[in-house]
Amino acid sequence: MDDVRWHEVEAADLTTNEVTAVIAGGRSVCLARTEQGLSALDNRCPHQGGPLGEGTIEDGWLICPWHGYEYDPVTGEPPGGYDDAATPFPIDETPNSVRVGIPVVAERESLMDQMVDVMTDWGVDTVFGMVGHSNLGMADALRTAEADGRLHYYGVRHEGAASFAASAYGKLTGRPAACFSIAGPGATNLITGLWDANVDRAPVLALTGQVNTQVLGPGAFQEIPLDRAFEAVTAWSQTVLVPGNATDLMALALKHAIVDRSVGHLILPDEVQEMDGVVDAPRRPKPGRLADPRIEPRSREVQRAVELLAGATHPVIVAGNGARAYRRDVIRLAEKLDAPVVTTFKAKGLIGDDHPLACGTLGRSGTRVAAATMSHADVLLVLGASFSNHTGISEKKTTIQVDVDRMTLGKFHPVDLPILSDIGVFLDEIGERLEGRDRIDIREAVAERWRLWRIEKKRRASLKDERGWMHPARVFEVLGRITPDDAVITVDVGNNTYAFGHYFESKGEQDVLMSGYLGSIGFALPAAMGAFAATRGDRPIISISGDGGLGQYLAEFTTAVKYGMPITHVVLNNDELAKISREQVSALRPVWQTDLVNPDFAAFADSCGGKGFRVDEPEDLESILVQALQVADGPSLVEVRTSPRWT
Numbered sequence: 001m002d003d004v005r006w007h008e009v010e011a012a013d014l015t016t017n018e019v020t021a022v023i024a025g026g027r028s029v030c031l032a033r034t035e036q037g038l039s040a041l042d043n044r045c046p047h048q049g050g051p052l053g054e055g056t057i058e059d060g061w062l063i064c065p066w067h068g069y070e071y072d073p074v075t076g077e078p079p080g081g082y083d084d085a086a087t088p089f090p091i092d093e094t095p096n097s098v099r100v101g102i103p104v105v106a107e108r109e110s111l112m113d114q115m116v117d118v119m120t121d122w123g124v125d126t127v128f129g130m131v132g133h134s135n136l137g138m139a140d141a142l143r144t145a146e147a148d149g150r151l152h153y154y155g156v157r158h159e160g161a162a163s164f165a166a167s168a169y170g171k172l173t174g175r176p177a178a179c180f181s182i183a184g185p186g187a188t189n190l191i192t193g194l195w196d197a198n199v200d201r202a203p204v205l206a207l208t209g210q211v212n213t214q215v216l217g218p219g220a221f222q223e224i225p226l227d228r229a230f231e232a233v234t235a236w237s238q239t240v241l242v243p244g245n246a247t248d249l250m251a252l253a254l255k256h257a258i259v260d261r262s263v264g265h266l267i268l269p270d271e272v273q274e275m276d277g278v279v280d281a282p283r284r285p286k287p288g289r290l291a292d293p294r295i296e297p298r299s300r301e302v303q304r305a306v307e308l309l310a311g312a313t314h315p316v317i318v319a320g321n322g323a324r325a326y327r328r329d330v331i332r333l334a335e336k337l338d339a340p341v342v343t344t345f346k347a348k349g350l351i352g353d354d355h356p357l358a359c360g361t362l363g364r365s366g367t368r369v370a371a372a373t374m375s376h377a378d379v380l381l382v383l384g385a386s387f388s389n390h391t392g393i394s395e396k397k398t399t400i401q402v403d404v405d406r407m408t409l410g411k412f413h414p415v416d417l418p419i420l421s422d423i424g425v426f427l428d429e430i431g432e433r434l435e436g437r438d439r440i441d442i443r444e445a446v447a448e449r450w451r452l453w454r455i456e457k458k459r460r461a462s463l464k465d466e467r468g469w470m471h472p473a474r475v476f477e478v479l480g481r482i483t484p485d486d487a488v489i490t491v492d493v494g495n496n497t498y499a500f501g502h503y504f505e506s507k508g509e510q511d512v513l514m515s516g517y518l519g520s521i522g523f524a525l526p527a528a529m530g531a532f533a534a535t536r537g538d539r540p541i542i543s544i545s546g547d548g549g550l551g552q553y554l555a556e557f558t559t560a561v562k563y564g565m566p567i568t569h570v571v572l573n574n575d576e577l578a579k580i581s582r583e584q585v586s587a588l589r590p591v592w593q594t595d596l597v598n599p600d601f602a603a604f605a606d607s608c609g610g611k612g613f614r615v616d617e618p619e620d621l622e623s624i625l626v627q628a629l630q631v632a633d634g635p636s637l638v639e640v641r642t643s644p645r646w647t
Contacts, residue, residue: 003103003104004089004090004101004102004103004104005025005101005102005104006092006099006100006101006102007024007025007099007100007101007102008097008098008099009022009023009024009029009031009098009099009100010022010098011031011033011038011093011098012098014031014033014038015033016033016034016035017033017034017057018032018033018057019031019032019033019052019053019054019055019056019057019062019073020053021043021051021052021053021054022053022100024040024089024100024102025100025102027042027043027102028042028043028044028051028053029041029042029043029053029089029100029102030042030043030051030052030053030055030062030086031053031091031098031100032057032062032073032074034057034060034073034074036074037093038091038093038098039073039074039088039091040088040089040090040091040100041062041071041073041076041086041087041088041089042076042086042087042088042089045064045066045067045069045071045086046084046085046086046087047064047066047067047069047084048066048067048212048215049270050064050065050066050067050069051065051066052064052065052071052086057073060072060073061073061079062086069082069084071085071086074088075088076088089101089102089103108276108277109276109277109281110137110140110141110274110275110276110277111243111246111272111273111275111276111277111278112137112138112140112141112268112273113141113144113277114246114247114277114278114281115138115141115240115246115247115249115250115266116138116141116142116144116145116151117145117247118247118250118251118254118284119151119178119205119250119254120145120150120151121283121284121285121286122250122251122254122286123175123176123286124151124175124176124177124178124205124254125150125151125152125177126151126152126154126166126169126177126178126533126534127142127151127152127153127154127177127178127179127180127207128153128154128156128161128162128163128165128166128177128178128179128180128529128530128533129153129154129155129156129159129162129178129179129180129181129207130155130156130157130158130159130162130180130181130182130186131155131180132181132182132186132209133182133209134182134183134184134186134209134210134211134222134270135180135181135182135183135186135207135208135209135268135273136273137268137270137272137273137274138180138207138209138268138273139180142180152533154529154533154559154563155559155562156526156529156556156559157553157555157556157558157559158189158553158555158556159179159181159186159187159189159190160189160190160192160193160522160526160553161193161525161526161529161553161556161559162179162180162181162190162193162526163179163189163190163191163192163193163194163196163197163204163206164192164193164196164515164520164522164523164526164527164530164553165177165179165193165526165527165529165530165533166178166179166193166197166204166205166206166530167193167194167196167197167200167202167204167527167530168202168490168513168523168526168527168528168529168530168531168534169530169531169533169534170197170202170203170204171197171200171202171513172488172511172513172530172531172534172535173534174203174325175203175258176203176204176205176254176257176258176264177204177205177530177533177534178204178205178206178207179193179194179204179205179206179207180207180208181206181207181208181209182208182209182222183208183209183210183211183222183223183224183226184211184221184222184223184224185222186208186209187208187209187224187226187229187230188224188229190206190208191229191230191233192518192520193520193526194206194230194233194234194263194265195233195518195520196515196518196520196523197262197263198233198234198235198262198263199516199517199518200321200346200515200516200517200518201261201262202261202262203257203258203261203262203263203264204257204262204263204264205253205254205257205263205264205265205266206230206234206263206264206265206266207265207266207268208226208230208265208266208267208268209268209269209270209273210226210239210267210268210269210270211223211269211270212269212270212271213241213269213271213272214271216269226239226267227239227267230263230265233263234256234262234263234264234265235256235257235260235262235263235264236252236253236256236260236264236265237264237265237266237267238252238253238265238266238267239266239267239269240266240267240268240269240272241269241272242272243275243276243277243278244278246272246278247278247281247282247284248284249266250266250284251284251286251289252264253265253266254286255289255290258290259290259293293404293422294422294424294425295404295420295421295422295425296421296422296425296429297402297419297420297421297425297426297429298419301417301419301421302419302426302429302430302433303433304417305381305400305417305419305426305430306430306433306434308379308398308400308416308417309337309339309379309381309400309430309434310434310435311379312378312379312398313378314376314377314378314379314442315337315339315377315378315379315380315381316339316340316341316342316373316374316376316377316379316380316381317330317333317334317339317340317341317342317380317381317383318341318342318343318344318362318374318380318381318382318383318385318393319341319342319343319344319347319350319351319383319384319385320343320344320346320347320382320383320384320385320386320391321344321346321347321384321385321516322383322384322385322403322404322405322423323347323350323383323384323385323423324347324350324384324511325423325424326383326423326424326427327350327351327509329423329424329427329428329431330350330351330383330427331351331355331357332427332431333427333430333431333434334351334357335357336431336434336436336437337434337436337437337439338357338437338438338439338440338442338443339357339381339437339439339442340357340358340359340373340377340442340446341355341357341358341359342359342360342361342362342366342370342373342374343360343361343362343370344361344362344363344385344388344391345361345362345363345364345365345366345390345391345501345514345516346512346514346516347384347385348361348501348504348506348512349489349506349509349510349511349512351506352485352506352507352508352509352510353450353480353505353506353507354505354507356443356446356447357442357443357446358446359373359446359449360505361501362374362391362392362393363390363391363392364390364392364498364501365390365497365498365500365501365502366501366502367453367501367502368449368453369446369449369450369453372449373445373446373449374393374394374397375394376445377394377397378397378398379397379398379399379400380393380394380397380398380399380400381400381402382399382400382401382402382415383402383403383423383426383427384402384403384404384423385401385403386408386411387401387411387412387413388517395413398416399415399416399417400415400416400417400419401415401417401418401419402419402421402423402426403418403419403420403421403423404420404421404422404423406420457473457477457502457503458477460473460503460646461473461474461477461503462474463643463646464618464643465643465645467641467643468616468641469574469641469642469643470618470621470640470641470642470643471642471643471646472495472496472499472503472572472642472643472646472647473499473502473503473646474618474621475499475503475570475572475621475640475642476499476500476502476503476504477503478621478622478625479504479542479544479570479625480503480504480505480506480507481622482622482625482626482629483507483510483540483542483629484508484540484629485507485508485509485510486508486509486510486539486540487510487511487539487540487541487542488510488511488512488513488528488531488535488539488540488541488542489504489510489511489512489513489542489543489544490512490513490514490523490524490525490527490528490531490541490542490543490544491512491513491514491523491524491543491544491545492514492515492521492522492523492524492543492544492545492546492549492550493514493515493519493520493521493522493523493549493579494521494545494546494548494549494577494578494579495546495572495574495578495579495582495644495647496544496545496546496549496572496642497514497544498579498647499572499646499647500544502647511531513527513531514527515527521548521549521552522545522549522552522553523549524543524544524545524549524550524569525543525545525550525553525554525556525557525560525567525569526553526556527543528541528542528543528560528565528567528569529556529559529560529565529567532560532563532565532566532567537565537566540566540568540629541565541566541567541568542567542568542569542570542629543567543568543569543570544569544570544571544572545569545570545571545572546571546572546573546574546577546578546579547571547572547573547574547575547576547596547598547601548576548577548596550569550571550601551596551598554604557569557604557605557608557610557635557637558608558609560610560634560635561608561609561610561634561635564633564634565634565635566631566632566633566634566635566636567635567636568625568628568629568631568635568636568637568638569635569636569637569638570625570628570637570638570640571601571637571638571639571640572640572642573598573601573639573640573641573642574641574642574643574644575595575596575597575598575644576594576595576596576644577594577596578594578644579647580594581594581644582647600614600639601614601637601639602614602637602638602639604637605635605636605637609634610631610634610635610636610637611628611631611634611635611636611637612636612637612639613627613628613636613637613638613639614638614639615638615639615640615641616641621640624638625638
């Protein structure tokens with residue numbers, strides 16, 4: 001036959017009235033042996049796609065395992081009164097071989113291939129997700145793009161890890177990665193990480209499968225109204241229904257993710273994923289769709305800022321996460337003015353704590369150095385910070401606030417000079433107009449505050465509780481010394497996070513990623529995977545959590561093993577949700593249900609194929625951490641016993 005291509009398959013063990021599924025020419029085929037011989041049908045039941053090759057033959061009928069529909073195993077015809085028939089394929093059986101004839105169809109690019117083309121043209125090169133029954137069409141397009149070298153796909157163990165990883169990727173790079181799931185529970189598992197991206201202003205593309213539209217509405221298996229479920233957590237969410245505008249919907253999803261710094265979401269029903277692409281599909285290029293995002297400040301506002309800073313005796317720069325991309329410009333201005341720099345917790349690492357003008361982090365997770373410095377300030381220059389109550393930027397100081405988001409300016413209380421501007425543009429303009437200042441007394445005051453704080457940190461680092469478990473200050477004193485200058489550090493939520501803020505001294509151009517406004521436990525390890533994907537292994541990646549946080553996504557350690565990610569995860573193990581215990585005590589309530597039963601985390605890491613280390617004695621801490629950081633062919637995990645008593 002000229003219109004089919006023959007493919008050899010294995011059917012030697014198939015006995016009479018048995019069926020099986022085989023792959024022939026990339027097509028799934030149901031083979032059935034009856035008294036008439038061997039026959040072949042398309043393995044997809046025409047009713048709802050059930051796998052006929054997993055069915056049975058009874059009374060001469062091949063019965064679909066999903067809903068009991070009957071078909072003639074040779075011809076594919078149904079009993080009288082039914083219209084749908086299974087597609088038969090020609091078969092050729094000899095004593096030495098079995099061949100199935102698969103119709104030759106002119107190859108045509110699929111609609112999902114065209115959508116992925118747009119996605120990669122817009123610069124999306126990384127996808128985190130789980131493949132399943134309601135996203136197979138898109139999965140195949142992603143597979144093709146990965147084979148072409150246009151993207152990297154990371155298969156995770158839980159969809160929540162996919163969205164956290166994509167959020168961390170966006171926070172680190174300012175560019176969207178994609179997270180990918182099936183319909184129903186796979187999609188809802190994405191929501192926590194997407195909330196994190198949404199509230200922390202990180203661009204993410206979310207791709208979710210959906211049940212066939214023919215069964216949408218009455219309440220089909222795994223049917224969820226995803227447009228409504230995702231409405232609050234996305235900047236834009238649309239269902240792809242027809243080929244005509246599918247590629248433009250992909251471009252719009254990415255435009256919303258990038259411009260709104262939030263989540264663009266596409267819902268992909270099953271049957272849409274099987275559609276052919278549009279003939280001569282128009283390109284949906286990124287150029288021409290995105291305007292220059294830089295906003296220039298008004299000249300009179302810049303001049304007023306110059307006057308306030310020039311007239312200040314103790315100006316202080318407060319740098320938030322919105323200023324991270326301009327770290328070198330911030331430091332240049334600080335050095336010109338001899339103005340100390342404090343950061344919000346989300347911006348930790350923007351300036352190294354080894355810089356003579358750096359004062360560490362402000363607020364509940366910060367240092368007394370930063371608090372005292374702000375206390376002595378007479379003018380605050382706040383760059384890219386939102387004035388959250390966790391940070392506690394003083395309302396009593398003369399304040400210049402600069403942000404690219406108009407809503408953020410004066411959001412919680414009036415400021416003296418709100419300036420709508422791209423931070424980089426503002427710093428360029430103000431730097432040209434300000435005269436340099438030499439304030440030796442300011443630098444000396446900062447140095448003295450650090451000296452006193454380091455004495456106190458050293459005292460705390462020497463403490464042990466009655467079980468011999470060390471103070472977290474010891475962990476972060478050592479980590480601060482040995483962590484490379486260009487490391488990306490992802491942190492979790494809990495006592496370990498407060499301790500990191502208090503005691504870890506950043507240096508160089510380290511980046512710290514966290515679940516900021518959402519404050520979601522479990523963020524650190526998936527975020528480290530996102531950071532690895534963003535840097536392609538060119539920067540050291542360290543993640544830090546407590547035992548409670550690591551337990552949330554512990555299985556993702558195997559994902560890091562699978563993809564050879566040289567992540568070093570440090571877990572501060574105290575067998576307790578210690579932050580919650582402290583909150584219960586503060587609320588004058590009994591401590592209840594915060595104790596944990598943990599595995600041997602180091603042994604778990606070894607069992608997964610990674611490298612596990614355990615620290616019981618403080619004097620062993622540095623040598624073990626150094627060993628873990630030197631593991632280059634996959635992830636390592638360092639379990640450290642720390643006391644729940646201290647932060």
